[in-house]
Amino acid sequence: xxxxxxGGQRRFEVEADTVGSALxxxxxxxxxxxxxxxxxxxxxxxxxxxxVREHDGMDTSLTGGEEIRLVxxxxxx
Amino acid sequence: MSALLVGTRKGLFVLTSGDERRDWEVSGPLLKxxxxxxxxxxxxxxxxxxxxxxxxxxxxVHRSEDRGETWTRAEELGLPEDTGLTLEKTWHVxxxxxxxxxxLWLGGAPGVLFRSDDHGRTWETVTSLVGHESRDKWxxxxxxxxxxSIQLDPDDPSRMYVAISAAGTxxxxxxxxxxxxxxxxxxxxxxxxxxxPEVGQCVHKLLVHPARPERLWQQNHCGVYRSDDHGRNxxxxxxxxxxxxxxxxxxxxxxxxxxxxxxxxxxxxxRVTPDSRLGVYRTRDGGQSWELLESGLPEPAWVAVLxxxxxxxxxxxYFGTQSGSVFASADGGSSWVEAATHLPPILSVEAADWx
Numbered sequence: 039x040x041x042x043x044x045g046g047q048r049r050f051e052v053e054a055d056t057v058g059s060a061l062x063x064x065x066x067x068x069x070x071x072x073x074x075x076x077x078x079x080x081x082x083x084x085x086x087x088x089x090v091r092e093h094d095g096m097d098t099s100l101t102g103g104e105e106i107r108l109v110x111x112x113x114x115x
Numbered sequence: 116m117s118a119l120l121v122g123t124r125k126g127l128f129v130l131t132s133g134d135e136r137r138d139w140e141v142s143g144p145l146l147k148x149x150x151x152x153x154x155x156x157x158x159x160x161x162x163x164x165x166x167x168x169x170x171x172x173x174x175x176v177h178r179s180e181d182r183g184e185t186w187t188r189a190e191e192l193g194l195p196e197d198t199g200l201t202l203e204k205t206w207h208v209x210x211x212x213x214x215x216x217x218x219l220w221l222g223g224a225p226g227v228l229f230r231s232d233d234h235g236r237t238w239e240t241v242t243s244l245v246g247h248e249s250r251d252k253w254x255x256x257x258x259x260x261x262x263x264s265i266q267l268d269p270d271d272p273s274r275m276y277v278a279i280s281a282a283g284t285x286x287x288x289x290x291x292x293x294x295x296x297x298x299x300x301x302x303x304x305x306x307x308x309x310x311x312p313e314v315g316q317c318v319h320k321l322l323v324h325p326a327r328p329e330r331l332w333q334q335n336h337c338g339v340y341r342s343d344d345h346g347r348n349x350x351x352x353x354x355x356x357x358x359x360x361x362x363x364x365x366x367x368x369x370x371x372x373x374x375x376x377x378x379x380x381x382x383x384x385x386r387v388t389p390d391s392r393l394g395v396y397r398t399r400d401g402g403q404s405w406e407l408l409e410s411g412l413p414e415p416a417w418v419a420v421l422x423x424x425x426x427x428x429x430x431x432x433y434f435g436t437q438s439g440s441v442f443a444s445a446d447g448g449s450s451w452v453e454a455a456t457h458l459p460p461i462l463s464v465e466a467a468d469w470x
Contacts, residue, residue, distance in 0.1 A: 039149070039171075040172075068191075069169075069173065069175070072193075074193075078172065078173060081171060111171070
């Protein structure tokens with residue numbers, strides 16, 4: 039669904055110091071974050087395969103070259 | 116060409132037909148993955164707007180300028196932090212009047228109204244309604260506290276109506292600066308200690324008659340009602356042929372203010388068509404009597420039609436079921452054809468001029 043919102047583009051290269059600032063620079067940021075700027079509950083974020091909850095969440099630092107993946111959580115029915 | 120925009124739990128479908136409205140072609144789904152609570156054409160410029168919701172990505176509005184080939188999404192939509200509320204769902208989009216370039220209205224949950232003046236790119240909260248003095252007496256219905264009906268008076272640019280379940284109907288006569296409850300005579304039977312409160316009524320759908328704008332119709336949790344004075348007073352119209360006052364959709368005849376069609380359900384505790392069949396009930400005398408219309412409708416059938424899932428235009432009446440069928444009538448409801456079947460659960464139906 040996110041890719042469909044940006045004409046099918048599935049990858050973006052951005053420059054950012056943190057995971058949060060990287061995601062906020064995306065054209066789908068208002069789908070990833072709610073109106074209070076919080077990461078939506080059912081959106082999972084991985085940095086090089088590791089859930090950012092195991093790091094510092096949106097404040098997780100980036101040094102360059104990392105791959106961030108957005109994955110919709112398994113929910114619903 | 117006639118068209119129906121059919122919002123479903125799994126995207127938007129477009130049904131098209133010639134003016135005879137008998138043979139329909141189904142295309143879609145558009146907006147894959149989104150729950151399309153309502154989709155509506157803007158007659159001013161031909162664009163299409165959709166109130167879209169995702170359990171992962173939240174509530175938003177999409178706009179297409181090319182009949183669904185491509186879509187853009189609202190950039191700014193949310194409630195001010197000082198309201199203490201957050202947007203739960205978008206429910207209903209209403210294009211503004213001719214000459215109000217770029218203006219749209221959007222209803223949502225929890226009981227909120229937004230206005231856009233830039234073709235849906237950004238949305239401003241109507242704070243006079245969000246902060247209404249009666250809000251502490253509003254309660255969510257089974258579908259949340261949804262602002263599902265937005266009706267513009269065709270003659271008076273300052274007058275419009277919204278209906279919220281379960282808060283009731285509200286009327287503004289100053290372009291949305293202030294809102295007055297318009298529920299006099301409308302029952303809230305679920306409050307036995309105060310069955311006619313000023314607010315708190317569970318309106319299921321509200322319509323203004325386009326040719327006689329002082330006449331309003333509503334299908335309510337507690338009956339079918341008509342008002343002939345801009346919603347200042349309401350008359351309960353059930354009985355005289357209606358098997359139940361409970362239902363969700365209501366349809367009108369643009370050329371006859373005395374005609375309305377409803378699809379009753381058995382009741383609040385068993386929300387399915389009564390008597391093991393799908394029946395549309397029509398009045399042609401302002402609600403004094405109702406006749407059952409079932410030609411072309413399935414029997415036996417146990418179905419439900421949601422509040423946004425009916426529509427009408429100059430040439431027909433239409434509705435869609437939660438079980439994924441769309442029915443169309445080109446003779447005011449006297450006979451029906453199944454225009455589509457096996458769609459996902461249908462949330463909304465809106466007629467569109469697709470020339």
